Amino acid sequence: xxxxxxxxxxxxxxxxxxxxxxxxxxxxxxxxxxxxxxxxxxxxxxxxxxxxxxxxxxxxxxxxxxxxxxxxxxxxxxxxxxxxxxxxxxxxxxxxxxxxxxxxxxxxxxxxxxxxxxxxxxxxxxxxxxxxxxxxxxxxxxxxxxxxxxxxxxxxxxxxxxxxxxxxxxxxxxxxxxxxxxxxxxxxxxxxxxxxxxxxxxxxxxxxxxxxxxxxxxxxxxxxxxxxxxxxxxxxxxxxxxxxxxxxxxxxxxxxxxxx
Amino acid sequence: xxxxxxxxxxxxxxxxxxxxxxxxxxxxxxxxxxxxxxxxxxxxxxxxxxxxxxxxxxxxxxxxxxxxxxxxxxxxxxxxxxxxxxxxxxxxxxxxxxxxxxxxxxxxxxxxxxxxxxxxxxxxxxxxxxxxxxxxxxxxxxxxxxxxxxxxxxxxxxxxxxxxxxxxxxxxxxxxxxxxxxxxxxxxxxxxxxxxxxxxxxxxxxxxxxxxxxxxxxxxxxxxxxxxxxxxxxxxxxxxxxxxxxxxxxxxxxxxxxxxxxxx
Amino acid sequence: xxxxxxxxxxxxxxxxxxxxxxxxxxxxxxxxxxxxxxxxxxxxxxxxxxxxxxxxxxxxxxxxxxxxxxxxxxxxxxxxxxxxxxxxxxxxxxxxxxxxxxxxxxxxxxxxxxxxxxxxxxxxxxxxxxxxxxxxxxxxxxxxxxxxxxxxxxxxxxxxxxxxxxxxxxxxxxxxxxxxxxxxxxxxxxxxxxxxxxxxxxxxxxxxxxxxxxxxxxxxxxxxxxxxxxxxxxxxxxxxxxxxxxxxxxxxxxxxxxxxxxxxxxxxxxxxxxxx
Numbered sequence: 001x002x003x004x005x006x007x008x009x010x011x012x013x014x015x016x017x018x019x020x021x022x023x024x025x026x027x028x029x030x031x032x033x034x035x036x037x038x039x040x041x042x043x044x045x046x047x048x049x050x051x052x053x054x055x056x057x058x059x060x061x062x063x064x065x066x067x068x069x070x071x072x073x074x075x076x077x078x079x080x081x082x083x084x085x086x087x088x089x090x091x092x093x094x095x096x097x098x099x100x101x102x103x104x105x106x107x108x109x110x111x112x113x114x115x116x117x118x119x120x121x122x123x124x125x126x127x128x129x130x131x132x133x134x135x136x137x138x139x140x141x142x143x144x145x146x147x148x149x150x151x152x153x154x155x156x157x158x159x160x161x162x163x164x165x166x167x168x169x170x171x172x173x174x175x176x177x178x179x180x181x182x183x184x185x186x187x188x189x190x191x192x193x194x195x196x197x198x199x200x201x202x203x204x205x206x207x208x209x210x211x212x213x214x215x216x217x218x219x220x221x222x223x224x225x226x227x228x229x230x231x232x233x234x235x236x237x238x239x240x241x242x243x244x245x246x247x248x249x250x251x252x253x254x255x256x257x258x259x260x
Numbered sequence: 261x262x263x264x265x266x267x268x269x270x271x272x273x274x275x276x277x278x279x280x281x282x283x284x285x286x287x288x289x290x291x292x293x294x295x296x297x298x299x300x301x302x303x304x305x306x307x308x309x310x311x312x313x314x315x316x317x318x319x320x321x322x323x324x325x326x327x328x329x330x331x332x333x334x335x336x337x338x339x340x341x342x343x344x345x346x347x348x349x350x351x352x353x354x355x356x357x358x359x360x361x362x363x364x365x366x367x368x369x370x371x372x373x374x375x376x377x378x379x380x381x382x383x384x385x386x387x388x389x390x391x392x393x394x395x396x397x398x399x400x401x402x403x404x405x406x407x408x409x410x411x412x413x414x415x416x417x418x419x420x421x422x423x424x425x426x427x428x429x430x431x432x433x434x435x436x437x438x439x440x441x442x443x444x445x446x447x448x449x450x451x452x453x454x455x456x457x458x459x460x461x462x463x464x465x466x467x468x469x470x471x472x473x474x475x476x477x478x479x480x481x482x483x484x485x486x487x488x489x490x491x492x493x494x495x496x497x498x499x500x501x502x503x504x505x506x507x508x509x510x511x512x513x514x515x516x517x518x519x520x521x522x523x524x
Numbered sequence: 525x526x527x528x529x530x531x532x533x534x535x536x537x538x539x540x541x542x543x544x545x546x547x548x549x550x551x552x553x554x555x556x557x558x559x560x561x562x563x564x565x566x567x568x569x570x571x572x573x574x575x576x577x578x579x580x581x582x583x584x585x586x587x588x589x590x591x592x593x594x595x596x597x598x599x600x601x602x603x604x605x606x607x608x609x610x611x612x613x614x615x616x617x618x619x620x621x622x623x624x625x626x627x628x629x630x631x632x633x634x635x636x637x638x639x640x641x642x643x644x645x646x647x648x649x650x651x652x653x654x655x656x657x658x659x660x661x662x663x664x665x666x667x668x669x670x671x672x673x674x675x676x677x678x679x680x681x682x683x684x685x686x687x688x689x690x691x692x693x694x695x696x697x698x699x700x701x702x703x704x705x706x707x708x709x710x711x712x713x714x715x716x717x718x719x720x721x722x723x724x725x726x727x728x729x730x731x732x733x734x735x736x737x738x739x740x741x742x743x744x745x746x747x748x749x750x751x752x753x754x755x756x757x758x759x760x761x762x763x764x765x766x767x768x769x770x771x772x773x774x775x776x777x778x779x780x781x782x783x784x785x786x787x788x789x790x791x792x793x794x795x796x797x798x799x800x
Contacts, residue, residue: 007357008357008360011354011357011358012357012358012360012361013361014358015357015358015359015360015361015362016361016362018358019362032381036380036381037380037381093277094277094280094281095281096277096278097277097278097279097281097282098281098282098285100498100501101282101494101498102494103501104452104455104494104497104498104500104501105490105493105494105497105498106452106455106456106459106493106497107456108456108459108460108463108471109459109474109489109490109493109494110490111463111474112474112475112477112478112486112489112490113300113478113486113487113490115478116300116478116481116483116486117300188368191370192370192371192372195370195372195373196370196372196456196460199372199373199375199376200372200460200463207370207372207373210373210376211376213376214376214379214380217380219380222376222377222380223377225373226369226373226374226376226377229369229370229373230365230366230368230369230373231365231368232368233365233367233368233369233370234364234365234368236368237364237368413615415610415612415615415616416615416616416618418579418584418610418616419608419610419616421584421602422582422583422584422602422606422607422608423602423607423608423629423630423633423677423681424602424604424630424633424634425629425630425632425633426633429629429632429633433618433621433629433632434618437618437620437621438620440620514619514620514661514663515619515620517661517663517664518619518661518663521663521664
């Protein structure tokens with residue numbers, strides 16, 4: 001990231017100011033009707049007021065609960081199932097075609113089903129939130145378990161290391177970076193899906209509040225909340241990247257990661 | 261005869277491993293739904309029959325084709341914008357430093373949160389749906405292109421400079437190919453996000469399309485039809501992933517070959 | 525040869541890197557001339573700035589002091605009359621292009637017409653013994669073969685100066701001997717001027733008509749040695765000559781001396797500014 005240099009910080013700040021100025025001018029000059037695009041200052045002022053209301057914090061809390069519960073379920077289930085499937089070659093081969101079929105199914109396709117089964121509730125939202133991150137972590141776990149160095153595996157065999165020791169000293173350290181990367185990707189996908197579910201299903205949270213402001217119509221409130229969701233996404237990205245760097249500072253794969 | 265049998269056994273095993281679990285799952289689904297007349301879970305035969313009745317008719321032209329058209333156009337536009345802008349940003353350090361915080365922010369905004377914004381700005385027509393798809397799909401391509409263009413091996417860059425390979429030629433034969441593994445990774449994400457946004461944008465205020473149909477079936481309690489819609493979306497996802505895999509192997513055959521050699 | 529026209533002239537070349545308030549003097553002052561058609565080896569202890577020197581020569585890096593001129597023209601950008609073969613063959617060949625496309629790309633940049641380009645590529649690949657591998661990818665070849673592709677790319681470019689940066693440092697001994705003979709042959713067949721950077725003393729004596737011994741960093745030319753071995757060289761008989769042994773012992777001693785000087789200087793490691 002270029003934020004590490006002072007030149008990068010100055011230019012980055014200029015970029016943010018430039019964006020806000022363009023927005024302000026576009027709205028104030030009447031290039032876009034202010035009913036649809038309130039000025040940047042109007043939106044930021046509204047954001048300030050929004051932060052002072054209890055229902056904003058309640059909505060934020062709801063979103064964070066749905067996100068964290070969904071992420072936890074997806075992560076734990078994926079690690080457990082992924083480890084079992086990854087460690088048993090027969091299971092790996094037998095499930096491959098099914099996994100490749102289920103994985104690309106867009107998670108929003110199950111929204112109607114979730115609503116039918118669980119109504120306009122957090123449980124319905126969770127079905128949507130869990131689906132995509134589950135596959136993200138699951139596939140990473142499979143990659144991680146498969147990545148165990150064959151030479152290291154043979155060495156462990158020749159020294160007659162037991163099953164538990166092999167898992168503890170061979171599989172776990174190899175798979176860990178993959179699992180952490182999976183968690184990082186899953187965390188941002190889960191947040192996106194949480195807000196999507198709230199918007200479409202209507203369970204309480206920031207997403208529903210956005211839809212309420214759209215229908216009102218309350219453009220300034222709508223834009224303010226969209227800014228909040230973006231800020232939340234940036235925070236989740238930064239936090240998971242920091243976690244990754246803390247846990248995996250020793251591993252070269254931290255350098256080779258792909259940007260989402 | 262024995263030679264034939266010997267060559268058949270591995271093939272049969274592969275087919276068995278690939279088809280075994282799906283067949284078991286469908287059988288299990290059939291058995292589980294046979295006795296009970298569960299309202300939410302129709303049996304596989306019912307869903308299959310409904311699938312044919314629902315989608316192999318006028319609905320194909322009215323709903324499926326427009327959806328696929330919007331998806332294709334949105335994704336294509338995103339890929340073009342992402343690669344062009346990403347290359348410009350990746351090769352211009354000051355531009356990248358200027359835009360980086362904004363890009364970090366925009367890619368973190370849940371694309372669906374922009375649906376209401378774009379509805380306000382653009383109304384509820386096709387341009388809104390296209391804008392929704394592009395606003396969510398462009399980021400993975402753009403950011404991966406930036407990273408790919410920046411990550412060109414310095415030895416290759418120096419080789420190109422010393423042989424005076426500049427400008428368009430360097431772009432065509434050095435920079436873009438070097439970035440192509442990252443660009444393809446971005447396109448893979450772009451496709452799955454695009455499919456989601458296609459459905460979502462049609463769930464809001466539309467009168468045709470797969471997303472519209474799906475919500476319509478759910479609200480009318482047409483359960484088997486709704487299931488057939490979910491199956492159709494799944495199939496589209498799988499077909500898109502298969503096509504991508506095919507293109508990926510063609511475009512990046514050198515990359516996969518190189519990695520295989522490196523792995524030994 | 526001594527009275528031949530000067531092709532490459534390096535005058536008081538110096539390079540100092542400045543990073544975050546700290547300056548490191550990589551090259552203090554290097555001067556030498558290379559005449560048309562010479563084969564000059566540059567040898568020096570590891571970390572003596574050979575690669576830095578080479579990047580300055582080839583216009584990839586701007587020197588902090590002094591100048592480089594090629595055929596009377598100052599070098600500020602990679603010159604058209606020069607081709608470079610890098611040490612990291614695996615990274616300097618384009619993995620997405622076939623062997624022949626790798627060789628052809630610099631010619632395309634120079635807008636050589638198609639028919640002439642094809643002929644140059646074919647001849648260059650034949651010269652290095654790769655006529656059979658035109659449509660394979662570099663990564664399908666062994667390390668030595670890949671370096672042959674890089675050499676073919678340089679030959680097809682028809683340079684007046686061929687600069688090679690430790691090109692055989694990463695290949696096995698047998699391949700290395702073959703490639704050394706290839707360089708001698710190319711030099712004789714094409715009449716090109718060759719500047720060959722290496723850390724291998726035997727290689728520098730076996731290959732060169734002249735050997736420049738560099739000192740430790742901050743670098744100067746410690747010795748400019750003429751190699752008076754017969755023109756026809758052979759891996760077995762040339763290396764067995766008493767004169768070969770004398771020359772390599774001499775170069776070896778020079779490099780040992782350079783290393784000792786470095787250690788005596790190491791008493792004051794962070795004061796490079798005092799030297800200028």
